[in-house]
Amino acid sequence: MSSFLLLSNSDETVWFLSRHDYSNVAEDAFAWNECEQLSIQAATTEDEVVAVSRFWERHVPILLSVRDGYEYLAVRDDGAVVHGAEPEFEEAVVVFSQLEDLLKYIIACPTARNGVVERLLFDDTGRP
Template sequence: MDFATTIDALRRAGWVYGPPLDDQRPVPRRLLGFPAAFGAWSVSFSRLSNADDDVWFLSVEDYLGTSESAFAWNEFERLSLEAAAGPEQAAAVTAFWAGHLPFLHSVRDDYEYLAIASDGRVVHGREPEFEETTTVADDLPALLAELAGVDGPRHPLAAALFAAR
Protein backbone atom coordinates (compact mmCIF):
# COMPACT_ATOMS: atom_id res chain seq x y z
CA MET A 1 0.00 0.00 0.00
CA ASP A 2 1.28 3.45 -0.92
CA PHE A 3 0.77 5.61 2.16
CA ALA A 4 2.60 8.54 0.54
CA THR A 5 -0.29 9.03 -1.91
CA THR A 6 -2.81 9.33 0.91
CA ILE A 7 -0.56 11.59 2.97
CA ASP A 8 0.07 13.81 -0.08
CA ALA A 9 -3.69 14.08 -0.71
CA LEU A 10 -4.30 15.06 2.91
CA ARG A 11 -1.48 17.62 2.78
CA ARG A 12 -3.01 19.17 -0.37
CA ALA A 13 -6.26 19.42 1.60
CA GLY A 14 -4.47 21.43 4.30
CA TRP A 15 -3.48 18.67 6.71
CA VAL A 16 -0.25 19.02 8.67
CA TYR A 17 2.31 16.23 8.31
CA GLY A 18 5.27 15.38 10.49
CA PRO A 19 7.70 12.74 9.21
CA PRO A 20 8.23 9.54 11.19
CA LEU A 21 10.52 9.98 14.15
CA ASP A 22 12.18 6.59 13.70
CA ASP A 23 11.48 3.83 11.18
CA GLN A 24 12.67 1.25 13.69
CA ARG A 25 10.12 2.00 16.43
CA PRO A 26 8.81 -1.18 18.04
CA VAL A 27 5.22 -2.03 17.24
CA PRO A 28 3.27 -1.89 20.50
CA ARG A 29 1.76 -5.20 21.61
CA ARG A 30 -1.75 -3.68 21.40
CA LEU A 31 -1.37 -3.31 17.62
CA LEU A 32 -0.34 -6.91 16.97
CA GLY A 33 -3.88 -8.32 16.85
CA PHE A 34 -4.90 -5.95 14.07
CA PRO A 35 -4.11 -5.98 10.33
CA ALA A 36 -0.41 -5.49 9.49
CA ALA A 37 -1.30 -2.57 7.21
CA PHE A 38 -2.35 -0.68 10.30
CA GLY A 39 1.03 -1.05 11.99
CA ALA A 40 2.74 0.13 8.80
CA TRP A 41 0.38 3.12 8.56
CA SER A 42 0.98 4.15 12.17
CA VAL A 43 4.76 4.42 11.63
CA SER A 44 4.49 6.41 8.38
CA PHE A 45 4.13 9.78 10.19
CA SER A 46 4.70 11.37 13.57
CA ARG A 47 1.91 13.90 13.10
CA LEU A 48 -1.01 13.96 10.68
CA SER A 49 -3.78 16.39 11.59
CA ASN A 50 -6.09 18.87 9.99
CA ALA A 51 -5.09 22.54 9.98
CA ASP A 52 -7.15 23.27 13.12
CA ASP A 53 -5.54 20.32 14.92
CA ASP A 54 -8.95 19.07 16.02
CA VAL A 55 -8.94 15.91 13.88
CA TRP A 56 -5.82 13.73 13.85
CA PHE A 57 -4.51 10.30 13.07
CA LEU A 58 -2.80 8.42 15.88
CA SER A 59 0.82 7.51 15.22
CA VAL A 60 2.89 4.76 16.75
CA GLU A 61 4.12 7.44 19.18
CA ASP A 62 0.57 7.73 20.56
CA TYR A 63 0.35 3.98 21.18
CA LEU A 64 3.80 3.98 22.80
CA GLY A 65 2.81 6.89 25.05
CA THR A 66 5.62 9.11 23.74
CA SER A 67 3.57 11.65 21.74
CA GLU A 68 2.82 15.15 22.94
CA SER A 69 -0.93 14.68 22.48
CA ALA A 70 -3.22 15.76 25.30
CA PHE A 71 -5.45 12.78 24.45
CA ALA A 72 -4.36 9.22 25.14
CA TRP A 73 -4.84 6.77 22.29
CA ASN A 74 -7.49 5.01 24.42
CA GLU A 75 -9.13 8.20 25.73
CA PHE A 76 -12.63 7.21 24.65
CA GLU A 77 -12.35 3.85 26.40
CA ARG A 78 -11.23 5.67 29.56
CA LEU A 79 -14.19 8.04 29.35
CA SER A 80 -16.59 5.13 28.91
CA LEU A 81 -15.11 3.27 31.87
CA GLU A 82 -15.48 6.38 34.04
CA ALA A 83 -19.14 6.59 33.03
CA ALA A 84 -19.85 2.86 33.47
CA ALA A 85 -22.73 2.23 35.85
CA GLY A 86 -21.24 -0.86 37.43
CA PRO A 87 -19.00 -3.87 36.83
CA GLU A 88 -21.16 -5.40 34.09
CA GLN A 89 -21.14 -2.22 32.05
CA ALA A 90 -17.40 -1.75 32.64
CA ALA A 91 -16.79 -5.33 31.44
CA ALA A 92 -18.83 -4.65 28.28
CA VAL A 93 -16.79 -1.49 27.61
CA THR A 94 -13.52 -3.38 28.10
CA ALA A 95 -14.70 -6.19 25.81
CA PHE A 96 -15.70 -3.72 23.10
CA TRP A 97 -12.35 -1.93 23.12
CA ALA A 98 -10.43 -5.22 23.13
CA GLY A 99 -11.78 -5.67 19.59
CA HIS A 100 -11.55 -2.05 18.38
CA LEU A 101 -8.41 0.01 17.88
CA PRO A 102 -8.94 3.76 17.45
CA PHE A 103 -6.70 5.35 14.82
CA LEU A 104 -8.26 8.78 14.31
CA HIS A 105 -9.62 11.15 16.94
CA SER A 106 -11.79 14.22 16.47
CA VAL A 107 -12.75 16.91 18.94
CA ARG A 108 -14.04 19.26 16.25
CA ASP A 109 -17.69 19.19 17.25
CA ASP A 110 -18.37 16.10 19.32
CA TYR A 111 -15.79 13.62 20.53
CA GLU A 112 -15.64 11.00 17.79
CA TYR A 113 -13.24 8.50 16.31
CA LEU A 114 -12.48 5.99 13.60
CA ALA A 115 -11.29 2.56 14.68
CA ILE A 116 -10.34 -0.74 13.16
CA ALA A 117 -12.54 -3.57 14.35
CA SER A 118 -10.95 -6.97 14.94
CA ASP A 119 -12.46 -8.18 11.63
CA GLY A 120 -10.67 -5.34 9.76
CA ARG A 121 -13.66 -3.05 9.18
CA VAL A 122 -13.27 0.68 9.81
CA VAL A 123 -15.95 1.93 12.18
CA HIS A 124 -17.03 5.35 13.40
CA GLY A 125 -18.12 6.08 16.95
CA ARG A 126 -19.02 9.22 18.86
CA GLU A 127 -20.12 10.45 22.22
CA PRO A 128 -22.08 9.82 24.31
CA GLU A 129 -22.11 6.08 23.48
CA PHE A 130 -18.65 5.47 22.04
CA GLU A 131 -19.35 1.76 21.74
CA GLU A 132 -22.22 2.23 19.27
CA THR A 133 -20.52 2.21 15.88
CA THR A 134 -21.25 2.47 12.19
CA THR A 135 -19.10 0.81 9.52
CA VAL A 136 -17.60 3.45 7.21
CA ALA A 137 -15.18 1.34 5.13
CA ASP A 138 -14.45 -2.33 4.50
CA ASP A 139 -10.89 -1.95 5.80
CA LEU A 140 -8.10 0.57 6.33
CA PRO A 141 -6.62 0.24 2.82
CA ALA A 142 -10.06 1.01 1.35
CA LEU A 143 -10.43 4.12 3.52
CA LEU A 144 -6.91 5.34 2.71
CA ALA A 145 -7.56 4.79 -1.02
CA GLU A 146 -10.74 6.85 -0.72
CA LEU A 147 -8.83 9.63 1.06
CA ALA A 148 -6.31 9.66 -1.79
CA GLY A 149 -9.05 9.82 -4.42
CA VAL A 150 -10.57 13.02 -5.77
CA ASP A 151 -13.97 12.32 -4.21
CA GLY A 152 -12.68 11.46 -0.72
CA PRO A 153 -14.45 9.05 1.61
CA ARG A 154 -17.79 7.77 0.39
CA HIS A 155 -19.46 7.30 3.76
CA PRO A 156 -20.93 10.61 5.03
CA LEU A 157 -19.65 10.09 8.60
CA ALA A 158 -16.09 9.62 7.36
CA ALA A 159 -16.45 12.42 4.81
CA ALA A 160 -17.51 14.85 7.57
CA LEU A 161 -14.35 14.08 9.56
CA PHE A 162 -12.13 14.99 6.61
CA ALA A 163 -14.11 17.97 5.31
CA ALA A 164 -12.35 21.32 5.45
CA ARG A 165 -13.98 24.05 7.49
Template sequence: MGEETLNDKINEFMIWAEENGWTITKNEDHQLHLAGSLLSRYKEIPNDYLEFLSVVKRCITPDEKTWFLCEDEYNNRSEAEFKWNEFEMLSLEAARDDELWKSEITAWWDSYLPIVMSVDGGYSFYAIDLTNDIGAIVRGYEPEFEEVEQAAHNLEEFLELIMSNSIEFQ
Protein backbone atom coordinates (compact mmCIF):
# COMPACT_ATOMS: atom_id res chain seq x y z
CA MET A 1 0.00 0.00 0.00
CA GLY A 2 1.35 3.40 -0.96
CA GLU A 3 1.03 6.51 1.14
CA GLU A 4 -2.54 7.66 1.43
CA THR A 5 -2.77 11.03 -0.25
CA LEU A 6 -4.80 13.99 0.90
CA ASN A 7 -7.07 13.46 -2.09
CA ASP A 8 -7.80 9.91 -0.86
CA LYS A 9 -8.60 11.36 2.56
CA ILE A 10 -10.95 13.94 1.06
CA ASN A 11 -12.72 11.24 -0.98
CA GLU A 12 -12.96 9.03 2.10
CA PHE A 13 -14.45 11.96 4.03
CA MET A 14 -16.98 12.70 1.27
CA ILE A 15 -18.15 9.07 1.22
CA TRP A 16 -18.33 9.04 5.04
CA ALA A 17 -20.29 12.33 5.09
CA GLU A 18 -22.78 11.09 2.52
CA GLU A 19 -23.28 7.81 4.40
CA ASN A 20 -23.90 9.81 7.56
CA GLY A 21 -26.61 12.01 6.10
CA TRP A 22 -24.61 15.13 5.33
CA THR A 23 -25.42 17.30 2.33
CA ILE A 24 -22.26 17.03 0.29
CA THR A 25 -21.81 18.14 -3.29
CA LYS A 26 -18.77 17.45 -5.39
CA ASN A 27 -17.15 20.25 -7.35
CA GLU A 28 -17.37 18.56 -10.74
CA ASP A 29 -14.91 20.68 -12.70
CA HIS A 30 -12.25 20.79 -9.96
CA GLN A 31 -11.72 24.45 -10.78
CA LEU A 32 -11.46 26.94 -7.97
CA HIS A 33 -12.28 30.62 -8.51
CA LEU A 34 -11.94 32.42 -5.20
CA ALA A 35 -12.76 36.12 -5.02
CA GLY A 36 -9.82 38.46 -5.40
CA SER A 37 -10.73 40.21 -2.15
CA LEU A 38 -10.34 36.92 -0.25
CA LEU A 39 -7.07 36.02 -1.97
CA SER A 40 -5.56 39.45 -1.39
CA ARG A 41 -6.34 39.19 2.31
CA TYR A 42 -5.33 35.54 2.68
CA LYS A 43 -2.31 35.11 0.44
CA GLU A 44 -1.07 31.92 2.11
CA ILE A 45 -4.07 29.58 2.12
CA PRO A 46 -2.52 26.12 2.60
CA ASN A 47 -2.60 23.89 -0.47
CA ASP A 48 -4.46 21.16 1.39
CA TYR A 49 -7.45 23.43 1.94
CA LEU A 50 -7.33 24.71 -1.65
CA GLU A 51 -7.35 21.03 -2.66
CA PHE A 52 -10.40 20.42 -0.45
CA LEU A 53 -12.19 23.44 -1.96
CA SER A 54 -11.46 22.29 -5.50
CA VAL A 55 -13.18 18.96 -4.75
CA VAL A 56 -16.00 19.92 -2.34
CA LYS A 57 -18.69 22.39 -3.43
CA ARG A 58 -21.05 22.06 -0.45
CA CYS A 59 -20.66 20.29 2.86
CA ILE A 60 -23.39 20.64 5.49
CA THR A 61 -24.17 18.50 8.54
CA PRO A 62 -27.49 16.61 8.72
CA ASP A 63 -29.05 19.15 11.12
CA GLU A 64 -27.86 21.99 8.86
CA LYS A 65 -26.40 23.81 11.86
CA THR A 66 -22.76 23.28 10.90
CA TRP A 67 -21.17 23.73 7.49
CA PHE A 68 -17.82 23.91 5.75
CA LEU A 69 -17.14 27.19 4.01
CA CYS A 70 -16.66 26.47 0.32
CA GLU A 71 -16.12 28.59 -2.78
CA ASP A 72 -19.69 29.95 -2.91
CA GLU A 73 -19.55 31.01 0.75
CA TYR A 74 -16.18 32.74 0.36
CA ASN A 75 -17.44 34.49 -2.78
CA ASN A 76 -20.67 35.50 -0.98
CA ARG A 77 -22.78 33.52 -3.45
CA SER A 78 -24.34 31.02 -1.06
CA GLU A 79 -27.88 30.93 0.30
CA ALA A 80 -26.62 30.82 3.88
CA GLU A 81 -27.73 33.82 5.90
CA PHE A 82 -24.28 33.90 7.50
CA LYS A 83 -21.39 35.43 5.64
CA TRP A 84 -18.07 33.56 5.78
CA ASN A 85 -16.65 36.30 8.05
CA GLU A 86 -19.82 36.68 10.15
CA PHE A 87 -18.07 36.14 13.48
CA GLU A 88 -15.37 38.71 12.70
CA MET A 89 -18.17 41.16 11.88
CA LEU A 90 -19.91 40.37 15.19
CA SER A 91 -16.65 41.02 17.06
CA LEU A 92 -16.16 44.32 15.23
CA GLU A 93 -19.73 45.28 16.10
CA ALA A 94 -19.02 44.53 19.76
CA ALA A 95 -15.95 46.79 19.63
CA ARG A 96 -18.18 49.70 18.51
CA ASP A 97 -16.05 52.86 18.31
CA ASP A 98 -12.90 51.45 19.89
CA GLU A 99 -10.58 51.76 16.88
CA LEU A 100 -7.64 50.04 18.58
CA TRP A 101 -9.75 47.05 19.56
CA LYS A 102 -11.20 46.94 16.04
CA SER A 103 -7.75 46.89 14.46
CA GLU A 104 -6.68 44.09 16.84
CA ILE A 105 -9.75 42.05 15.82
CA THR A 106 -9.06 42.56 12.11
CA ALA A 107 -5.38 41.70 12.57
CA TRP A 108 -6.34 38.51 14.42
CA TRP A 109 -8.71 37.39 11.64
CA ASP A 110 -6.03 38.19 9.06
CA SER A 111 -4.14 35.25 10.57
CA TYR A 112 -7.02 32.76 10.75
CA LEU A 113 -9.14 31.70 7.79
CA PRO A 114 -12.51 30.35 8.97
CA ILE A 115 -13.30 26.99 7.32
CA VAL A 116 -16.28 25.66 9.32
CA MET A 117 -19.11 27.61 10.93
CA SER A 118 -21.63 26.31 13.42
CA VAL A 119 -24.76 27.62 15.11
CA ASP A 120 -25.24 24.37 17.05
CA GLY A 121 -25.64 25.31 20.73
CA GLY A 122 -24.15 28.75 20.21
CA TYR A 123 -21.88 30.21 17.56
CA SER A 124 -18.56 28.51 16.95
CA PHE A 125 -16.10 28.02 14.13
CA TYR A 126 -13.00 26.18 13.02
CA ALA A 127 -10.26 28.07 11.21
CA ILE A 128 -6.87 27.44 9.64
CA ASP A 129 -3.96 29.09 11.42
CA LEU A 130 -2.03 30.97 8.73
CA THR A 131 0.59 32.57 10.95
CA ASN A 132 1.64 30.78 14.13
CA ASP A 133 1.29 27.04 13.63
CA ILE A 134 0.64 27.21 9.90
CA GLY A 135 -1.95 24.74 8.66
CA ALA A 136 -3.21 23.79 12.13
CA ILE A 137 -6.97 23.86 12.71
CA VAL A 138 -8.23 25.88 15.68
CA ARG A 139 -11.67 26.19 17.26
CA GLY A 140 -13.24 29.32 18.68
CA TYR A 141 -16.69 30.17 20.01
CA GLU A 142 -18.77 33.01 21.33
CA PRO A 143 -18.50 35.39 23.04
CA GLU A 144 -14.69 35.59 22.71
CA PHE A 145 -14.29 34.29 19.15
CA GLU A 146 -10.61 35.20 19.07
CA GLU A 147 -9.66 32.99 22.04
CA VAL A 148 -9.05 29.73 20.20
CA GLU A 149 -7.74 26.29 21.03
CA GLN A 150 -6.06 23.90 18.65
CA ALA A 151 -8.33 21.13 17.35
CA ALA A 152 -6.03 19.38 14.84
CA HIS A 153 -2.49 19.66 13.48
CA ASN A 154 -3.69 19.84 9.87
CA LEU A 155 -6.71 19.38 7.62
CA GLU A 156 -6.12 15.65 7.18
CA GLU A 157 -6.19 15.07 10.95
CA PHE A 158 -9.26 17.33 11.23
CA LEU A 159 -11.16 15.17 8.71
CA GLU A 160 -9.99 12.05 10.59
CA LEU A 161 -11.32 13.44 13.88
CA ILE A 162 -14.70 14.18 12.30
CA MET A 163 -14.95 10.69 10.78
CA SER A 164 -14.04 9.04 14.08
CA ASN A 165 -16.58 11.27 15.90
CA SER A 166 -13.83 12.69 18.11
CA ILE A 167 -15.10 15.99 16.79
CA GLU A 168 -18.87 15.63 16.83
CA PHE A 169 -21.11 17.39 14.38
CA GLN A 170 -24.82 16.57 14.39
Protein backbone atom coordinates (compact mmCIF):
# COMPACT_ATOMS: atom_id res chain seq x y z
CA MET A 1 0.00 0.00 0.00
CA SER A 2 2.79 2.44 0.69
CA SER A 3 4.71 1.73 -2.53
CA PHE A 4 2.13 3.22 -4.92
CA LEU A 5 -0.24 6.14 -5.12
CA LEU A 6 -2.46 4.75 -7.88
CA LEU A 7 -2.68 1.16 -9.05
CA SER A 8 -5.67 0.76 -11.36
CA ASN A 9 -6.85 -0.51 -14.69
CA SER A 10 -6.56 1.84 -17.68
CA ASP A 11 -9.99 3.41 -17.28
CA GLU A 12 -9.65 3.65 -13.47
CA THR A 13 -12.79 1.63 -12.77
CA VAL A 14 -10.88 -0.95 -10.68
CA TRP A 15 -8.16 0.08 -8.25
CA PHE A 16 -6.19 -1.09 -5.28
CA LEU A 17 -6.44 1.18 -2.28
CA SER A 18 -3.20 2.91 -1.29
CA ARG A 19 -2.05 4.36 2.00
CA HIS A 20 -3.30 7.73 0.77
CA ASP A 21 -6.83 6.33 0.34
CA TYR A 22 -7.00 5.34 4.00
CA SER A 23 -5.90 8.75 5.25
CA ASN A 24 -8.39 11.25 6.55
CA VAL A 25 -7.25 13.80 3.96
CA ALA A 26 -8.05 11.74 0.85
CA GLU A 27 -10.39 13.69 -1.40
CA ASP A 28 -11.24 10.99 -3.91
CA ALA A 29 -14.70 10.38 -5.33
CA PHE A 30 -14.87 7.08 -3.43
CA ALA A 31 -13.96 6.64 0.20
CA TRP A 32 -11.95 3.56 1.18
CA ASN A 33 -15.01 2.42 3.16
CA GLU A 34 -17.56 3.33 0.47
CA CYS A 35 -19.28 -0.06 0.61
CA GLU A 36 -19.76 0.18 4.37
CA GLN A 37 -21.14 3.71 4.05
CA LEU A 38 -23.60 2.63 1.35
CA SER A 39 -24.76 -0.31 3.47
CA ILE A 40 -25.29 1.88 6.51
CA GLN A 41 -27.29 4.35 4.42
CA ALA A 42 -29.44 1.49 3.13
CA ALA A 43 -30.05 -0.01 6.58
CA THR A 44 -33.60 0.45 7.78
CA THR A 45 -33.22 -0.64 11.40
CA GLU A 46 -30.68 -0.12 14.14
CA ASP A 47 -30.04 -3.89 14.14
CA GLU A 48 -29.08 -3.71 10.47
CA VAL A 49 -26.70 -0.81 11.17
CA VAL A 50 -25.08 -2.83 13.97
CA ALA A 51 -24.74 -5.91 11.72
CA VAL A 52 -23.12 -3.84 8.97
CA SER A 53 -20.71 -2.22 11.44
CA ARG A 54 -19.76 -5.61 12.90
CA PHE A 55 -19.03 -7.00 9.46
CA TRP A 56 -16.77 -4.10 8.52
CA GLU A 57 -14.93 -4.22 11.85
CA ARG A 58 -13.61 -7.59 10.62
CA HIS A 59 -12.89 -6.58 6.99
CA VAL A 60 -10.50 -4.05 5.43
CA PRO A 61 -11.14 -3.23 1.76
CA ILE A 62 -8.03 -3.45 -0.43
CA LEU A 63 -9.59 -3.10 -3.89
CA LEU A 64 -12.67 -1.30 -5.19
CA SER A 65 -14.41 -1.70 -8.53
CA VAL A 66 -17.13 0.30 -10.24
CA ARG A 67 -16.71 -1.43 -13.61
CA ASP A 68 -19.96 -3.43 -13.46
CA GLY A 69 -21.51 -2.10 -10.29
CA TYR A 70 -19.82 -1.72 -6.92
CA GLU A 71 -17.54 -4.59 -5.87
CA TYR A 72 -14.61 -5.01 -3.53
CA LEU A 73 -11.90 -7.31 -2.30
CA ALA A 74 -11.18 -7.10 1.42
CA VAL A 75 -8.91 -8.79 3.90
CA ARG A 76 -10.81 -10.40 6.74
CA ASP A 77 -9.36 -10.36 10.26
CA ASP A 78 -8.26 -14.02 9.86
CA GLY A 79 -6.23 -13.10 6.75
CA ALA A 80 -8.65 -14.44 4.13
CA VAL A 81 -9.36 -12.33 1.05
CA VAL A 82 -13.08 -11.98 0.38
CA HIS A 83 -15.13 -10.60 -2.49
CA GLY A 84 -18.40 -8.74 -2.11
CA ALA A 85 -20.71 -6.86 -4.43
CA GLU A 86 -23.79 -4.71 -4.36
CA PRO A 87 -26.51 -4.79 -3.27
CA GLU A 88 -25.55 -7.01 -0.30
CA PHE A 89 -21.90 -6.11 0.29
CA GLU A 90 -21.79 -8.13 3.50
CA GLU A 91 -22.57 -11.40 1.70
CA ALA A 92 -18.88 -11.86 0.96
CA VAL A 93 -17.24 -15.05 -0.29
CA VAL A 94 -13.66 -16.15 0.28
CA VAL A 95 -11.56 -16.00 -2.90
CA PHE A 96 -8.16 -16.70 -1.31
CA SER A 97 -7.33 -18.08 2.12
CA GLN A 98 -4.54 -15.52 2.62
CA LEU A 99 -3.50 -12.17 1.11
CA GLU A 100 -0.17 -13.73 0.13
CA ASP A 101 -2.05 -16.20 -2.09
CA LEU A 102 -3.76 -13.33 -3.93
CA LEU A 103 -0.42 -11.59 -4.49
CA LYS A 104 1.20 -14.80 -5.78
CA TYR A 105 -1.75 -15.30 -8.10
CA ILE A 106 -1.42 -11.81 -9.55
CA ILE A 107 2.32 -12.23 -10.09
CA ALA A 108 1.88 -15.64 -11.75
CA CYS A 109 -0.87 -14.37 -14.09
CA PRO A 110 -2.02 -17.99 -14.50
CA THR A 111 -3.91 -19.42 -17.45
CA ALA A 112 -6.34 -21.26 -15.16
CA ARG A 113 -7.89 -18.39 -13.28
CA ASN A 114 -10.10 -17.58 -10.33
CA GLY A 115 -13.24 -16.19 -12.02
CA VAL A 116 -13.92 -13.32 -9.62
CA VAL A 117 -10.33 -12.14 -9.42
CA GLU A 118 -9.76 -12.58 -13.15
CA ARG A 119 -12.76 -10.40 -13.95
CA LEU A 120 -11.58 -7.70 -11.54
CA LEU A 121 -7.86 -7.70 -12.28
CA PHE A 122 -7.12 -8.96 -15.77
CA ASP A 123 -8.06 -7.57 -19.16
CA ASP A 124 -9.03 -9.68 -22.20
CA THR A 125 -5.37 -10.27 -23.05
CA GLY A 126 -4.66 -11.74 -19.61
CA ARG A 127 -2.55 -8.77 -18.54
CA PRO A 128 -3.05 -7.15 -15.15
